[in-house]
Amino acid sequence: MEARHSCAPGSCAAPVGAALRAIRSVIVRQRFDNPLRIALSVGAGAIRRFADFYQRVRKYVELKDGRVPSAGEPSNRNYAHVDRVEKKISGQETKVIFNDLRDFISAVGELGQLRVVEGASCDLEIGAITEVASFKKSCPAVLFDAIKGFPAGYRVLTNFVATSQRERMVFGVAPHLSDPEAVLFWKNRLKEYAPIEPVEVTAAPVKENVMVGDDVDLNRFPWPKWHQRDGGPYICATSSVTRDPDSGYINVGSYRYMLIGRNKIVAHIGSGHHGDVIRKKYWAKGKACPVAISLGQDPALLIAAGTNTSWGVSEYGFAGWMRGAPVEVTKGATTDLPIPATAEVVLEGEMLAPDAGLEIEGPFGEFSGYYGGGARPAPVTIIKSVLHRHQPIILGAPPFLGASRGILTSRGILVWNELEALGIPDIKAINYSWGMCIISLKQSYPGHAMRAAHGALGGTAGYHGRFVIVVDEDIDPYNLEQVLWAIATRCDPETSVDIARRIWSYKIDPRLPKHKKEAADYTGSVAIIDACRPYHWYDEFPATTQISEELLKETHAKWGKVLGED
Ligand SMILES: Cc1cc2nc3c(=O)[nH]c(=O)nc-3n(C[C@H](O)[C@H](O)[C@H](O)COP(=O)(O)O)c2cc1C
Numbered sequence: 001m002e003a004r005h006s007c008a009p010g011s012c013a014a015p016v017g018a019a020l021r022a023i024r025s026v027i028v029r030q031r032f033d034n035p036l037r038i039a040l041s042v043g044a045g046a047i048r049r050f051a052d053f054y055q056r057v058r059k060y061v062e063l064k065d066g067r068v069p070s071a072g073e074p075s076n077r078n079y080a081h082v083d084r085v086e087k088k089i090s091g092q093e094t095k096v097i098f099n100d101l102r103d104f105i106s107a108v109g110e111l112g113q114l115r116v117v118e119g120a121s122c123d124l125e126i127g128a129i130t131e132v133a134s135f136k137k138s139c140p141a142v143l144f145d146a147i148k149g150f151p152a153g154y155r156v157l158t159n160f161v162a163t164s165q166r167e168r169m170v171f172g173v174a175p176h177l178s179d180p181e182a183v184l185f186w187k188n189r190l191k192e193y194a195p196i197e198p199v200e201v202t203a204a205p206v207k208e209n210v211m212v213g214d215d216v217d218l219n220r221f222p223w224p225k226w227h228q229r230d231g232g233p234y235i236c237a238t239s240s241v242t243r244d245p246d247s248g249y250i251n252v253g254s255y256r257y258m259l260i261g262r263n264k265i266v267a268h269i270g271s272g273h274h275g276d277v278i279r280k281k282y283w284a285k286g287k288a289c290p291v292a293i294s295l296g297q298d299p300a301l302l303i304a305a306g307t308n309t310s311w312g313v314s315e316y317g318f319a320g321w322m323r324g325a326p327v328e329v330t331k332g333a334t335t336d337l338p339i340p341a342t343a344e345v346v347l348e349g350e351m352l353a354p355d356a357g358l359e360i361e362g363p364f365g366e367f368s369g370y371y372g373g374g375a376r377p378a379p380v381t382i383i384k385s386v387l388h389r390h391q392p393i394i395l396g397a398p399p400f401l402g403a404s405r406g407i408l409t410s411r412g413i414l415v416w417n418e419l420e421a422l423g424i425p426d427i428k429a430i431n432y433s434w435g436m437c438i439i440s441l442k443q444s445y446p447g448h449a450m451r452a453a454h455g456a457l458g459g460t461a462g463y464h465g466r467f468v469i470v471v472d473e474d475i476d477p478y479n480l481e482q483v484l485w486a487i488a489t490r491c492d493p494e495t496s497v498d499i500a501r502r503i504w505s506y507k508i509d510p511r512l513p514k515h516k517k518e519a520a521d522y523t524g525s526v527a528i529i530d531a532c533r534p535y536h537w538y539d540e541f542p543a544t545t546q547i548s549e550e551l552l553k554e555t556h557a558k559w560g561k562v563l564g565e566d
Contacts, residue, residue: 092185095172095324098298100205100342101393105157108141108166118146122233127226130158131400139163143393147222153391156222160395161299167406170299171322179407180429187413195317196326204330204341211386212333216263218383221295221345223259226398227365231375233259234364237397239305239315240267241292241337242278245285250338251278252315254305257293258361263383266361267351268373270506271522272463274311279351279379288350291381292337296344296395301327308414308460333385344392349383356380366508367399368434373508411460412437412477418459424452431477435466438477443535450498453528463504466511469529474544486531490541496530 098104108114115133120126126144133142144156161167164182168175173182211217223233236256243250253275257265269276282289294301300322304315316338320326329338332348339346358377366372412432419427419439426442439452449470456468471477471486491497505512505524512524533541547555 092174092177092181093172093189094174096169097323097325098170098300100298101157101296101344101395104160104169104299105141105143105393107169108160111165113138113140113163113166114143115140116143116145118144119148120144121148122150122222122224124225124228126156126158126222126224126396127398130226130396130398134159134162134400141166144222150220150222154220154222155391155393156224156396157296157393158396158398160397161303161406161409164406164408167408170303171408172324173408183407183410183413183429186408187416190413190417193318193321195314196320196324197314198316198320198327198329198338200338201328201330201341204328205389206330206339206341206343206346206387208390209386209388210333213384216383216386218259218262218265218347218386221388221392221394224396224398226396227371229371230364231258231360231362234398235259235295235394235396236364237295237302237395239294239297239301239340240275241294241339242275242289243337244278245281245287247312249312250314250316251275252301252305252319254302256364257381258364260359260380263349264359265347265381265383266359266378267381268361268364268378268508270508272504277311282351283353286353288352288356288382290335290337291349291351292332292335292339293347293349294340294343294345295347296393297340297342298323298327299395301340302395302397303409306409308411308463332387335384339387343387343389345386345388345394347383348385348387349381351381352379354379365399368508368510369399369401370510372510372512376507414460415439415456419452419455422455424448424455426473427452428473429477430456435464436469437465437467438469438471438483440471440473440475440477441532442473443532443538446535448535449530449532450528453530457500457503457526457528464506464509465503465526466524467527467529470532472532475531483531487529490533491529491531498528500526500528 096107098107105114117129120129126147129144130142133140139159139162141160141162142158144158146152147154147156161170164179165175167173168182171186173186177185223235225233226236234256238254238257239252240255241250241252251274253269253273255267255269255273255275257267259265269279279289279291298319301315301319304319304322307315307318309315309318316327316329328341330341331337332339332346335348337348339348357380359380360375361378362373362375363371364373410432412430415432415437416427416430419430424441426444426448428440428442430440431438437456439456441449441452443449453468453470457465469483469487471483472490475482475486477483502523503526505522507517507520507522509522509524512522516522
């Protein structure tokens with residue numbers, strides 16, 4: 001059982017506040033004589049001063065103890081959830097079952113990787129602070145509180161799984177594994193995927209506050225403008241739930257939404273994403289598409305929502321499998337979609353068909369490092385109800401150019417499994433970033449490298465990709481200097497580079513020409529670069545001048561001290 005503080009900071013002041021309110025109401029209702037009113041007001045002032053003093057002392061003691069401020073009230077109070085559970089499954093796997101986002105934040109705090117920022121503004125400050133934090137070596141998670149213009153307690157959490165260590169907590173991968181070991185472990189674990197279906201509950205923290213119809217006002221929540229040229233305020237790390245009208249399949253995808261009115265938002269959902277396929281099915285039937293958008297919950301659901309799973313694989317089942325325990329879901333107020341019971345905020349509404357009118361979405365600073373999508377007319381989503389916990393926490397994961405990211409979410413892992421499923425052997429590692437897929441393999445037959453390249457192109461890597469590069473097993477695909485060396489020395493451009501055309505691209509592709517965007521022709525070209533030694537004269541290929549492992553070790557042992565230890 002996790003040790004919890006008996007009283008979260010701020011919450012001990014609640015009885016004092018209640019006493020003050022009671023005294024004030026007595027004064028107003030009973031219209032006491034002046035002397036009594038004065039006495040009561042002096043008493044109230046003393047209580048207030050004591051409360052302030054108590055808070056200051058408490059804060060001092062906490063800082064001195066090095067304890068972590070709690071993210072809010074204990075998450076399991078009044079609800080039938082378990083305390084955070086840590087189970088060591090094997091030497092490589094550790095399951096941490098977070099009840100909710102608050103549990104996760106406490107765990108990040110215990111690691112010493114949480115910074116609380118008070119007083120920042122939604123207008124670029126939260127975005128800029130997040131960007132600066134994400135480039136720091138420590139890359140802390142940042143919890144924004146007392147955001148300008150919002151009540152204290154309405155919070156935004158950014159940078160939450162931005163490091164390998166925090167990512168491993170959510171994926172359940174043991175901390176002592178090296179990065180390549182962690183990737184290998186997760187790749188193999190994915191093959192054992194067995195969904196743990198969600199369970200429905202009625203008592204749910206997300207129902208602590210419910211606003212319906214005219215009471216809905218999205219401006220009550222902090223919607224940051226993240227990047228300097230963003231077209232408006234955005235929430236960009238959602239888990240959006242829809243139901244396929246034909247099969248009943250529940251899909252959860254992560255999409256960004258721009259705020260355009262009290263109850264109106266516009267989404268960017270890439271064509272071909274399941275959420276897009278589903279909404280178009282409703283529209284084809286002349287209906288609006290019901291949607292429930294969770295703005296913050298246990299990060300496992302966001303990871304699942306952002307993973308390109310196959311059609312029919314419910315992200316709720318996937319998140320349950322990642323956690324090792326089912327996600328608890330409940331019914332909302334105006335849709336019959338299952339929503340995460342411990343979510344911080346859920347917006348329920350309808351994605352209207354394009355013929356109901358379009359509004360401008362974008363620009364938005366995208367993961368490509370550009371405002372590639374520009375500002376485009378997009379279908380509108382009308383929000384009919386909002387459910388939220390007291391003191392809600394909204395997740396933000398704005399993309400920044402070159403900011404550090406974890407490794408387990410890399411698309412390379414999915415490509416690797418796809419290639420193995422095709423029966424392509426001896427893959428050593430795959431790095432996928434910026435639309436470049438770099439495959440390192442030990443060639444074992446003629447055409448092996450090109451088979452891997454085409455397999456990758458036909459699968460996940462082909463989506464959004466621009467280059468597929470194949471290198472020999474002595475090249476570390478994460479070491480771009482080594483990759484460039486292999487291209488420069490083992491690749492003959494005339495015979496080792498192929499261009500594939502009309503490949504699946506996307507509308508926010510920064511290199512997609514204007515005329516193609518206008519014609520909705522979201523396809524592009526991909527270069528396949530074979531940077532392996534030619535297989536048929538592999539053994540005669542000039543040897544590298546690299547020092548052998550044995551000589552390296554010997555030299556270190558004999559001369560290391562003379563040269564210095566760095
Ligand atoms: C934090 C985050 C934000 C994302 N934003 C978007 C987005 O705005 N639009 C989009 O189409 N995909 C976005 N993605 C990628 C999709 O969520 C991902 O491709 C997912 O598999 C799509 O789900 P679906 O196929 O079930 O619709 C985002 C992913 C993450 C993790």
